[in-house]
Amino acid sequence: MSTVLRFVEHQISRHPDSEPTFSARCLNPDCGWSVAPTTDGEQADVDCMEHTGRTGHGIFGRRCEDVAVVTRK
Template sequence: MAVKSVFRFVDYRIIAHPDSEPTYAAQCLNPDCTWTLAPTADGEQADVDCMTHRADTGHGIFSRSYQQVAVVVPAR
């Protein structure tokens, strides 16, 4: 018995979901500090907030995160 298969190969791309905004968050990594930046859509303000924390405390090492909702669509 012969088996015949047809595979359709499709190229895909990944893009930001059009109905979402990216979010930025940060946390000070100084061992004695509990400062965190709640997720915000304003990336420039997130940077300013980290710089302000540095100016106020001298703490200069942060963990920063960027999160985005993405969607995979066929490439055209």
């Protein structure tokens, strides 16, 4: 026998044992510069700005990744 539960409320949040990680890469086609994954998002932003100051490259792909957990309310 199976049961279908409808309208069950859920919530999603960051897993309490995890920290978000941040990384970035320069999108200039001739540049391979990137920021390695770090938990310090502000430093990743500073690294991008410093790269712009050195090279003039001002477009970056940024990524923020965390571990999520979904629970029923």
